[in-house]
Amino acid sequence: MLNLLELKYSINEINDKRDLISGLIKEKSVNIKDKSIKIISSEELTILFNLYDEIFLKNWFKNNYKGKIKFSLSKRMTKSAGITICPKNIASTSEKNLVLEIKIGIDFFFHYNMITEPKLVCGIETKNSFHALQIVFEHEICHLIEFILFYESSCKKDRFKSMAYNLFKHTSSYHQLPTHKKIAMEQLGVSIGDIVSFSYREKIQEGILYKINKKAIVMVKDKKGSFMDKSGNKYMKYYVPLNKLKLIKK
Ligand SMILES: [Zn+2]
The missing domain is CATH 2.30.30 (SH3 type barrels.)
Incomplete structure (x- = not known):
């Protein structure tokens, strides 16, 4: 089985893969037709996830993970742009009954152009709201991987940081997307x-x-x-x- 913790890409490979995904989403999605997000549904997050699995993770989820992943959008998230929700009893739940959830705070992307200062996400300067969504999504994918492999996940710890760096060259776990403030x-x-x-x-x-x-x-x-x-x-x-x-x- 592919060891995700050993998977590593160069910055050029990562940028190419991200561009490939942003091109493909426009073909597959009903709502996302350019790089600025105006309408989005949870269906787009499912498409995005499948593209990441295929293009970055060599179909690791498709071939190995037997549980479910839910995707949802929230307008109530005012601090985090994304969260990954995992049941507390994950260690005692069989994988086929496991449901993990990625929730995206959608206002950060709808309001993307409302501030002019640089908008870093996970240490990467983002170019548009879809690019920012990709990086937030990558961060949440790292949480998913940790939860599945280790039943716990923390982006403050070294194991997470090195995986996020190796896979996506993330250098931080924070974002500077537009808050109401x-x-x-x-x-x-x-x-x-x-x-x-x-x-x-x-x-x-x-x-x-x-x-x-x-x-x-x-x-x-x-x-x-x-x-x-x-x-x-x-x-x-x-x-x-x-x-x-x-x-x-x-
Ligand atoms: Zn995190």
Whole structure:
């Protein structure tokens, strides 16, 4: 049986294989027709996986793995661009009953062009949203391989890092894809700690920008508020849609 831990490609081989995959996906997929992802379904992830198995992994999954792999898309992932979900009892589950799942945080790819700074994924400077998806997907494939071979996986550990490097030349386990925070910072010019305003029940409120997720958290001075700072000022907490924020003072 092919030992995936010994499989190694040069940077040129990897780039050629990635290009080959990005060309083939356009032929096989209904939704992906260029390098910028506008619509995607879990079906595209299945196609992508089969292409990776064939082109990078010499059909290792097809020929050896007897369990199932599910692919899904999420709009709720705000930190990780991809995750691999493995049942806790993997060691005692027979492989044919095993279901592993790769979940992709799709907003990172839909929002790809909303920030202009370089977008590294796993240490590789990405060129477009499909390229970024490929690298996130490669990272998750390494997790799948570790789970199947060792029943556990951690991208902080050396075994993972050397496999991700040998197969795909990944040099980190992080991404710099657009988070809601980065998008707000670049598009609205706001950052944490700024004074911002927004309208709430037809009244303009002003407060300190405290956190940015899908919505911003703004702390507004209010005697009835239940949050207090070290000077004893009381605040009320508001969840504000990002497009309602206005910068007042840096
Ligand atoms: Zn990871």
